[in-house]
Amino acid sequence: MNLDNTEFLAASGTAVNGGARVWLESVSAGMRTVEAVIRELSQNDVPVLVVAEHGSGKKAAAARIHALSRRAAEPFEVYQGREVAAETLAAREGEGGSVYLQDVGDLTAAAQKEMVRQIGLGGAAEHQVPRYICGTSRELEPEVKAGRFREDLYYGISGVCLRLPPLRQRKEDISILRDWFLSDAARDFCRAVPRLSADTQNFFLEYSWPGNIRELKDAARAIVALGDETLAMGGLRSLMRRVDRHGNGEKISLKDAARAASREAEREIILQALTRTRWNRRRAAQELQISYKALLYKLKQIGYEEYGA
Numbered sequence: 066m067n068l069d070n071t072e073f074l075a076a077s078g079t080a081v082n083g084g085a086r087v088w089l090e091s092v093s094a095g096m097r098t099v100e101a102v103i104r105e106l107s108q109n110d111v112p113v114l115v116v117a118e119h120g121s122g123k124k125a126a127a128a129r130i131h132a133l134s135r136r137a138a139e140p141f142e143v144y145q146g147r148e149v150a151a152e153t154l155a156a157r158e159g160e161g162g163s164v165y166l167q168d169v170g171d172l173t174a175a176a177q178k179e180m181v182r183q184i185g186l187g188g189a190a191e192h193q194v195p196r197y198i199c200g201t202s203r204e205l206e207p208e209v210k211a212g213r214f215r216e217d218l219y220y221g222i223s224g225v226c227l228r229l230p231p232l233r234q235r236k237e238d239i240s241i242l243r244d245w246f247l248s249d250a251a252r253d254f255c256r257a258v259p260r261l262s263a264d265t266q267n268f269f270l271e272y273s274w275p276g277n278i279r280e281l282k283d284a285a286r287a288i289v290a291l292g293d294e295t296l297a298m299g300g301l302r303s304l305m306r307r308v309d310r311h312g313n314g315e316k317i318s319l320k321d322a323a324r325a326a327s328r329e330a331e332r333e334i335i336l337q338a339l340t341r342t343r344w345n346r347r348r349a350a351q352e353l354q355i356s357y358k359a360l361l362y363k364l365k366q367i368g369y370e371e372y373g374a
Contacts, residue, residue, distance in 0.1 A: 092215060093235035102227055107133035112184060112197045112222040113321045114169070116204075117229035120279030123200035126229060127165040130198060136163055142195075144184035146171035151179040157195050158183060169222065170208050177215045197222060199340070232274040232281065243269055246285035254289050261288075265298050299333070335363060 107130050108115055115123045124143060144153065146168040154176060157164060159365035166172070172180070183194045199222050208214035212237040232239065251258040261269075274280055334354065339374045342348040351358040 068312040092241065093230075093237045095230040095235050096238060099227070099229060103129050104133060104224060106130050106227065110134075110136075110196045111225050112199065114205075114223045115198065115200045115228045115229065116226060117200075117202065119202050119278055120277035121229045121231055122278050123202075123229065124167060126227060127198040127200065128183055131163040131196075133348070134163070134196070136161060136196060139163070141165070143167060144274060146176075147173075149176055154179045154183065159192050159193050160195065162195050164197050166197065166199045170201050170203060170205055172214075172350040173206075174215075176243060177218050181215060181218050181221060181298055184218075209251035232277045235268060236332055239274075239281065240266070242281055246282045247289060250289035253286075254287055254357045256292065259288055259294055261294060265294060268298070331363070335360070 074318045103126060113127075113130065115126050117123050117126075124131070127143075131137060140160065141163050142157070143165045144167065148164055148167065149172070151173065154164070180197065184197065185338055205214055209216050209219050232242075247261075248258050265373070269281075269284075272374060276283075288294055288297040338349040338352050339346065342352065346360055346364075347357055353360065355363075
């Protein structure tokens with residue numbers, strides 16, 4: 066994937082209209098330290114290993130390192146570790162630029178061998194090789210011990226290791242990121258930027274965000290896409306709490322968020338109809354314009370099959 070200058074700004078968390086670096090110019094001390102380290106790393110060509118949980122901004126950090134480096138005018142390419150072939154990496158020799166390898170621990174044995182060869186050529190003046198920036202969400206030492214990842218490659222890419230803090234450790238940045246993603250989604254959907262209630266703002270700050278920045282972005286976009294904060298948050302709260310209990314860092318897609326919000330909205334409409342009809346289920350079914358059997362099925366789904374029987 067090649068990124069032009071505008072995409073570089075977006076990938077590194079930069080608002081192209083105004084130049085405010087939302088992702089990097091944050092208020093948390095942890096991210097200010099990350100920005101300082103990134104600026105230093107951009108001044109040389111050594112390989113970098115970026116370690117962070119899923120959705121924490123590894124690709125954005127890699128794009129930022131490239132954008133500040135002397136290679137900024139050259140290509141920045143992104144490859145998925147398990148998908149990139151050794152031949153693809155070999156073809157990059159002589160082209161310079163930067164290569165970001167996402168999930169580097171998933172590289173094939175052939176691709177690992179090719180990387181070792183190129184990194185070994187990096188100091189030779191007659192060879193031009195790309196600068197490798199590698200990302201991983203898991204520690205690689207166990208992979209080395211298990212024989213799945215080359216030891217010489219591990220030491221070649223891990224000499225400089227940049228660790229990004231998860232979102233739960235930089236809560237001061239949540240409001241900044243949330244507002245940026247809401248504005249970005251509003252532009253994409255051609256809608257006004259929503260003003261969130263105090264309850265929703267507090268929920269964003271209190272939630273642990275196991276999916277990190279990616280999950281926060283999906284949540285903000287779901288609110289804008291659905292166009293109704295109450296409707297969106299009903300589904301999002303249910304979905305987020307389920308993910309939070311599992312603690313596995315899975316992300317929230319717009320489809321999942323919309324589906325959850327739709328279920329929550331349907332539940333509220335059914336309960337309102339039953340309240341108006343004093344839990345006369347046949348009358349409620351008529352009001353909802355569905356069959357009595359369909360209403361019974363939906364009541365069973367939401368755990369109210371015994372009420373009003």
